[in-house]
Amino acid sequence: xxxxxxPDIIYTKVDEAPELASASLLPIIQSxxxxxxxxxxxxxxxxxxxxxxxxPEHLSEDQRITDDLAALGELVKTPEANVIKLPNxxxxxxxxxxxxxxxxxxxxxxxxxPETPATDAEKEARARYDAIKGSAxxxxxxxxxxxxxxxxxxxxxxxxxxxxxxxxxxDSKTRVxxxxxxxxxxxxxxxxVPEAATAKIVLETAEGETVLKDAVSYPxxxxxxxxxxxxxxxxxxxxxxxxxxxxxxxxxxxxxKATMMKVSDPIIFxxxxxxxxxxxxxxxxxxxxxxxxxxxxxLGDLLARVKGNAAIxxxxxxxxxxxxxxxxxxxxxxxxxLHVPSDVIIxxxxxxxxxAGGKGWGPDGKEHDAVCVIPDNSYAPVYDEAIEFFKQxxxxxxxxxGTVQNLGLMAQKAEEYGSHPTTFEMPADxxxxxxxxxxxxxxxxEVKAGDIWRSASTRKAPIEDWxxxxxxxxxxxxxxxxxxLDENRAHDxxxxxxxxxxxxxxxxxxxxxxxxxxxxxxxxxxxxxxxENTIAITGNVLRDYLTDLFPILxxxxxxxxxxxxxxxxxxxxxxxxxxxxxxKHVQQLQxxxxxRWDSLGEFCALGESFKFLGQTRGNAKAQILGDAVEVATxxxxxxxxxxxxxxxxPDNRDSHYWFARYWAEAxxxxxxxxxxxxxxxxxxxxxxxxxxxxxAELHAGRGQAVDxxxxxxxxxxxxxxxxxxxxxLNAIIG
Numbered sequence: 001x002x003x004x005x006x007p008d009i010i011y012t013k014v015d016e017a018p019e020l021a022s023a024s025l026l027p028i029i030q031s032x033x034x035x036x037x038x039x040x041x042x043x044x045x046x047x048x049x050x051x052x053x054x055x056p057e058h059l060s061e062d063q064r065i066t067d068d069l070a071a072l073g074e075l076v077k078t079p080e081a082n083v084i085k086l087p088n089x090x091x092x093x094x095x096x097x098x099x100x101x102x103x104x105x106x107x108x109x110x111x112x113x114p115e116t117p118a119t120d121a122e123k124e125a126r127a128r129y130d131a132i133k134g135s136a137x138x139x140x141x142x143x144x145x146x147x148x149x150x151x152x153x154x155x156x157x158x159x160x161x162x163x164x165x166x167x168x169x170x171d172s173k174t175r176v177x178x179x180x181x182x183x184x185x186x187x188x189x190x191x192x193v194p195e196a197a198t199a200k201i202v203l204e205t206a207e208g209e210t211v212l213k214d215a216v217s218y219p220x221x222x223x224x225x226x227x228x229x230x231x232x233x234x235x236x237x238x239x240x241x242x243x244x245x246x247x248x249x250x251x252x253x254x255x256x257k258a259t260m261m262k263v264s265d266p267i268i269f270x271x272x273x274x275x276x277x278x279x280x281x282x283x284x285x286x287x288x289x290x291x292x293x294x295x296x297x298x299l300g301d302l303l304a305r306v307k308g309n310a311a312i313x314x315x316x317x318x319x320x321x322x323x324x325x326x327x328x329x330x331x332x333x334x335x336x337x338l339h340v341p342s343d344v345i346i347x348x349x350x351x352x353x354x355x356a357g358g359k360g361w362g363p364d365g366k367e368h369d370a371v372c373v374i375p376d377n378s379y380a381p382v383y384d385e386a387i388e389f390f391k392q393x394x395x396x397x398x399x400x401x402g403t404v405q406n407l408g409l410m411a412q413k414a415e416e417y418g419s420h421p422t423t424f425e426m427p428a429d430x431x432x433x434x435x436x437x438x439x440x441x442x443x444x445x446e447v448k449a450g451d452i453w454r455s456a457s458t459r460k461a462p463i464e465d466w467x468x469x470x471x472x473x474x475x476x477x478x479x480x481x482x483x484x485l486d487e488n489r490a491h492d493x494x495x496x497x498x499x500x501x502x503x504x505x506x507x508x509x510x511x512x513x514x515x516x517x518x519x520x521x522x523x524x525x526x527x528x529x530x531x532e533n534t535i536a537i538t539g540n541v542l543r544d545y546l547t548d549l550f551p552i553l554x555x556x557x558x559x560x561x562x563x564x565x566x567x568x569x570x571x572x573x574x575x576x577x578x579x580x581x582x583x584k585h586v587q588q589l590q591x592x593x594x595x596r597w598d599s600l601g602e603f604c605a606l607g608e609s610f611k612f613l614g615q616t617r618g619n620a621k622a623q624i625l626g627d628a629v630e631v632a633t634x635x636x637x638x639x640x641x642x643x644x645x646x647x648x649x650p651d652n653r654d655s656h657y658w659f660a661r662y663w664a665e666a667x668x669x670x671x672x673x674x675x676x677x678x679x680x681x682x683x684x685x686x687x688x689x690x691x692x693x694x695x696a697e698l699h700a701g702r703g704q705a706v707d708x709x710x711x712x713x714x715x716x717x718x719x720x721x722x723x724x725x726x727x728x729l730n731a732i733i734g
Contacts, residue, residue, distance in 0.1 A: 007041030008617070009033070009609055010072065010081075014088040015046045015712065016581035017597040020589060021652050022086065023716075023723035025599055028660045029606060031733045032667075035679045036621035038613065043068035045137050047089040047099050048713035054128045055110045063108060073140040081571025082613055084605050085141060087581045089712075090259035091133045092266065092342035093297055099712040100129075106713060115294065134262020139413045139420075144567035145466045146408035147473065148547045148575075150555060151562040151604045153630070155403055157637040162398035163556035166357025168390040173250045173369040174358030176387060177241045178380035182233025184264075184417075184454070185377040189443045190225045190490035193218045198437045201422060201455065203447075205430035212424050212432070221460030223494045226434055226443035228426075231450035234268065234375055238275040241373050246324040251360050251370035252276075253327030255349050255383075258341035260544065263423035264452050268375055269341045270296030276323060276338060277302075280315045287312065300339035327360040327370050334363070346374065347545045348580060350383045351552035357395060358387060378489070379545060381518035386549070389525045396553050402528040404550040405479070405535045407470050408543025411462035411568055415491075415540035423454035458539075463495065465568055467502045470537045474511055480527055480534040484542055486516035495539070517542065528554070560600040564608055572612040576601035586711070592647040593706045593722070599655060600642065603633040624673050628666035635662035653698050657729060661687040686732045697726035 011026055013019065030040045044053075045068060052059065053067040075081045089095060097113050104110060113129050114122040150158070179186075197220075201213040218224060245252040254272045258265040273295040274281050281288065281295075291305045306312040327337040329344060337344050350372060353360050359367035372387075374380040390396070409415065426432070426447045434442040434455065447453055474481040483499060485492040496514060503509040515523060520536065527534045528550075536546050551558040563575035582597055589595045607629035614623030636642060641658035643651045664684035668677050687694070706722050709715025724730055 005041060007039040008082060008613055009040045010043050010083045011040055012085050013042045013044040013046055014086045016583055017585035018086040018581055020595055020723060021597045021599050023719045024653050024656045025602060028656060028733055032663060036625050038622050043072050045069050045088050047091050048103060050132045051099060051103060054132060058109050069137060069140055076141050076143040076567050076571060076573060077569050079570035081567055082609055083573045084609050085573055085575045088137050089581055090135045092258050094340055095342055096129060096133050102710055102712050135260040139416050141573060142410050142565055144565040144573060145411045145462060145469050146543055147564045148561050149405035150403050150551060153634045153637055154555060154560045158555045159399050165355060165395040166359055168357045168395050170391050172358045172391055173248055174387060176372045176374055176380055176384035178374050178377045179233060179237045182230035183376045184227045184229050188225060188227040188490040190223060190494045191442055192494055193222045193224055196220045199434045199442060202433050203430045205428045213422055216422060218457055219459055223458045224442060225491045226455045228445050228447055228451050228453040234271050235275055237375060238272055241371060242276060245371040251327045251362050251368050252324045253337050253360055253370045254373045255344060255346040257346050261417060264454060266296045266341050267425055267452055273299055273338050277316060277319055279319050283315060284312050298338060298340045299336060325362050328363055331361050331363055331365045347548040351549045354386055355552055379517060379542060382521045385518045385521040389522055398554055400531050401554055402531050402533040403554055404524050404528060406543055406547050407473060407535060407537045408540060409462060409466040410540040410543060411465060412459050414458040414462045415456055417456050417541060426451045426453060463498055467499055471506055471508055473535055481512050482520050482523060482534060482536060483512060483514045484517050484520040484536055484538040485514050559598055562604045574605035574609045576605045591705055593702050593704050594647040595652040596643045596645050597652050598642050599652060603629060603659060621673060621676060624670060624676060628663055631666035632659050632662035647703050653723060657694055683732060690728050694726045694729045697728055700725060
């Protein structure tokens with residue numbers, strides 16, 4: 001069972017690299033907080049935790065855990081919320097299946113993930129699992145809009161210690177390819193529901209009516225969108241781009257987000273796999289289906305299922321030889337762009353390629369130009385314009401570049417394209433209609449079998465909160481402030497009609513610009529190239545994309561971002577920046593006992609959380625802890641105490657020792673609270689005096705393989721032994 005007391009601060013239990021880091025850092029945080037009378041507890045939102053919470057009746061009493069995500073979902077709707085949210089796995093189907101298998105192997109009698117549910121029990125299990133996969137956590141917790149920016153200390157350090165950037169040349173063949181029609185962008189419809197309403201979603205065919213969703217409720221003033229992607233148009237586009245890429249002699253790469261867009265993007269990914277192996281599917285489609293092949297699961301799963309069939313394997317090898325070389329996730333291991341849908345995530349993969357001068361790794365283990373296939377044209381122009389900008393102007397200089405901050409509209413599941421239960425693959429030709437309870441048809445589309453139809457909504461209150469947050473930040477900073485909204489897009493046009501009156505009523509319309517994403521990208525790059533700063537005020541998906549794109553260009557990583565969510569009911573959610581959960585970091589730890597995860601994002605969030613607690617609870621000691629965290633963070637940066645990438649260099653555990661030491665020294669040196677200073681003076685002295693002993697203990701066993709007793713559900717004792725190997729440090733921290 002997880003701890004169900006009511007701590008002052010909730011520190012989320014998550015997955016992979018950030019959870020490994022937590023095993024080392026959290027005891028330090030809890031010890032320091034205790035001295036100020038502040039309690040720091042945990043809630044389990046890991047993939048394994050969410051799976052176990054979903055199937056209590058399959059578990060023994062001692063195996064059952066509470067549904068912490070649901071509890072946190074209620075907490076964030078209260079003024080008391082103070083949550084530090086670390087990155088968690090947004091599971092694709094292969095990840096979910098792997099986690100289920102691991103848990104079963106550990107003795108948890110949960111059901112298999114049913115690929116093709118037939119019985120009622122299988123259908124119920126599938127529904128529970130489907131609620132877990134994809135971006136299931138963030139929409140529940142984000143009851144406020146997002147304020148993401150590089151902390152001042154982090155930005156200053158990046159300018160003083162600029163990272164390496166790949167060189168761009170004007171003749172680079174790297175380009176973005178996107179659909180010119182038949183996609184979500186071109187088919188979008190949007191309307192504002194003037195009164196509270198309920199809608200059903202139906203598919204009308206020659207055989208009759210199928211109810212896709214029986215009732216979706218919308219408060220008054222909600223912006224409701226509907227759109228679809230044509231499967232035929234998608235296939236034609238992919239086939240054309242595969243041939244064009246081959247002719248151009250560059251890498252073929254597909255950039256999707258099959259985790260956040262958990263319904264639509266795996267289907268699109270599957271179309272790409274099928275088009276890349278089109279001759280094989282034409283010849284062996286029925287045999288492959290009988291072997292359980294689902295192209296949506298990726299090329300890796302496909303190869304595993306057909307490896308015993310020599311004829312199919314020969315056909316695949318012949319087909320691949322005729323295709324363009326593919327962008328590789330891991331060329332040493334032969335892991336391609338199309339192997340696993342969750343391996344290539346657009347908001348990380350595209351910035352990395354742009355930072356590298358437009359280069360991606362090919363199957364030969366060398367860097368090459370690439371065609372970046374982003375089928376839907378809604379946000380592809382952002383990356384297309386960035387690439388064109390750097391071709392014309394050369395690489396960004398991190399030493400002189402300004403910064404792009406972001407204010408993102410995301411509260412109450414705003415614009416949750418793909419993370420909601422209103423996305424469907426059409427089973428037949430027909431007409432999809434959204435019909436209000438009074439019989440009014442809100443939206444309708446003529447669709448074909450296989451088309452991907454979806455709806456999303458954005459409530460009025462989050463939109464107003466988002467605009468007011470933008471007004472507040474612009475007034476505070478004076479930075480150039482741009483709403484990234486396209487008047488030619490149906491949804492954005494509705495938002496513009498709501499944004500402008502608020503700006504005008506507040507008398508600040510002249511302080512803001514409204515631009516389509518392409519134009520806003522160029523304007524922002526021009527601004528930061530001059531060393532000036534700008535605020536990107538965006539919707540939810542662009543928030544996700546831009547808070548990787550600009551930080552990776554400016555700072556080399558998005559994991560060091562300050563990410564504050566001002567919850568609409570007065571609480572605070574402090575995210576530890578973007579950057580995902582870094583599975584490759586875990587692999588390196590397992591193989592070499594080196595964790596290169598950088599906890600700077602956690603440090604930034606921690607400081608803000610303590611200061612927020614001090615302000616909202618009148619806790620002066622918490623405020624002092626938060627101020628001291630900032631001093632410690634600056635110390636980690638100034639003295640280059642961040643983890644190195646290679647085994648043998650200092651890693652995450654070393655970084656935590658130095659953070660604890662600088663934090664204790666700052667608390668001992670402050671004069672606002674004599675009791676805190678007295679408490680931490682001997683701690684700081686001991687950490688300094690025992691430096692050599694602690695570092696020696698931290699480095700014992702480095703370079704050797706370690707076993708944490710599980711990947712998705714590791715053994716807590718084994719993980720603690722790996723991540724807290726210094727008995728001296730542990731004794732000082734207490």
